[in-house]
Amino acid sequence: MKKFLVIVLTLNILIIFSGCCLNKNSVKKEEIEKNSTYGIRKIKKIKDTLEVKIYVYPQKGTTGVIVEENLPDGYSILEANPVYSKKEGNSYKWLIWSKNVENFEIFYKVKIEKKLPKNEKIKGYIKTLKEGMVEIKEE
Numbered sequence: 659m660k661k662f663l664v665i666v667l668t669l670n671i672l673i674i675f676s677g678c679c680l681n682k683n684s685v686k687k688e689e690i691e692k693n694s695t696y697g698i699r700k701i702k703k704i705k706d707t708l709e710v711k712i713y714v715y716p717q718k719g720t721t722g723v724i725v726e727e728n729l730p731d732g733y734s735i736l737e738a739n740p741v742y743s744k745k746e747g748n749s750y751k752w753l754i755w756s757k758n759v760e761n762f763e764i765f766y767k768v769k770i771e772k773k774l775p776k777n778e779k780i781k782g783y784i785k786t787l788k789e790g791m792v793e794i795k796e797e
Contacts, residue, residue: 695720697784697794707736708768712794714754714784715761722755724785725764725794732772733780739765 695717702709716723729735729748744751752764768780782794 695723695784695786695789695792697725697782697792699780699782699794699796701780701796706770708733708770710766710768710780712764712782713761714764716759716784716786717788718758720759720786720788721757722753722787723759725752725754725782726750726785727766727780727782727794729768729780730778733768733770736767736769738767742766 696715698713700711700713702711710727712725712727714723714725727750729750731748733748735742735745735750738750738752740752740754742750743753750766754762779796784792784794786792
């Protein structure tokens with residue numbers, strides 16, 4: 659009986675301990691982000707245009723990054739810095755590579771030709787060889 663109680667108590671302690679330590683909020687966002695590639699998109703609306711800035715933070719040791727932005731119908735890029743590398747329909751891609759890609763920004767201005775339903779918006783991804791595809795978060 660004593661062995662059974664010890665095992666049950668040990669399991670309860672382990673469950674309680676793992677519950678407190680594996681809580682999502684116990685891991686800081688910064689700790690996750692500094693160990694993986696991520697991107698943040700900020701959008702500023704000015705009349706019938708949008709100014710979009712994407713902040714890309716590659717994981718240390720990344721040698722190449724593809725940033726892909728998919729615009730809804732009725733949106734088109736007027737200017738971009740750096741200039742996008744490829745355009746297919748409403749999809750725009752930037753290819754960035756070096757021995758060790760550092761944090762970088764992409765800025766582009768979008769012409770809004772028609773009003774969209776609220777559920778339609780710009781969607782984008784960052785692709786790296788190490789991590790595959792990561793969604794760009796909107797701030």
